[in-house]
Amino acid sequence: xxxxxxxxCSPKPNMTMATWKINPKAGGPCSLGYRADQxxxxxxxxxxxxxxxxxxxxxxxxxxxxxxxxxxxxYTCEVVVAEGNFHTSYYLTxxxxxxxxxxxxxxxxxxxxxAAGKPAAQISWVLENNSTPKEEGHDDGTVTVLSKFTAYSTxxxxxxxxxxxxxxxxxxxx
Numbered sequence: 001x002x003x004x005x006x007x008x009c010s011p012k013p014n015m016t017m018a019t020w021k022i023n024p025k026a027g028g029p030c031s032l033g034y035r036a037d038q039x040x041x042x043x044x045x046x047x048x049x050x051x052x053x054x055x056x057x058x059x060x061x062x063x064x065x066x067x068x069x070x071x072x073x074x075y076t077c078e079v080v081v082a083e084g085n086f087h088t089s090y091y092l093t094x095x096x097x098x099x100x101x102x103x104x105x106x107x108x109x110x111x112x113x114x115a116a117g118k119p120a121a122q123i124s125w126v127l128e129n130n131s132t133p134k135e136e137g138h139d140d141g142t143v144t145v146l147s148k149f150t151a152y153s154t155x156x157x158x159x160x161x162x163x164x165x166x167x168x169x170x171x172x173x174x
Contacts, residue, residue, distance in 0.1 A: 007062040
């Protein structure tokens, strides 16, 4: 989320047409097209964040700026030359880093929360304990993971959150 994504569509010599067909999981489809005989580009229902990275007559690579969850879905490029049509397909999966919080519950136990990540984060503790993380799924496809540290007599502990988008840690004394 928030980064730029580049999807490569290899140009062919004497390309007559290039088309990107985009079917996001949310929202309607969109397309970008280029016709060499008219040196013309066309866009249908695509947001301004989706565009050619370079001049499509030279390189039909696609760039998505400020990637969001709405961009997740299938992307297919078709290049037309005299020898035939060539397709390149991608499925874009958007990673959402969780929001990490660490607090003390009413019994004085440290509680680590990795909120609204995609996919679900993994939570561990510097000192092992017998905690079983609880997961809560959300309608937007993100997951919140909650883990409570249940060891006895601790002066402080550290929660470690591991995720495909990065790793984080926080420490607390309850």
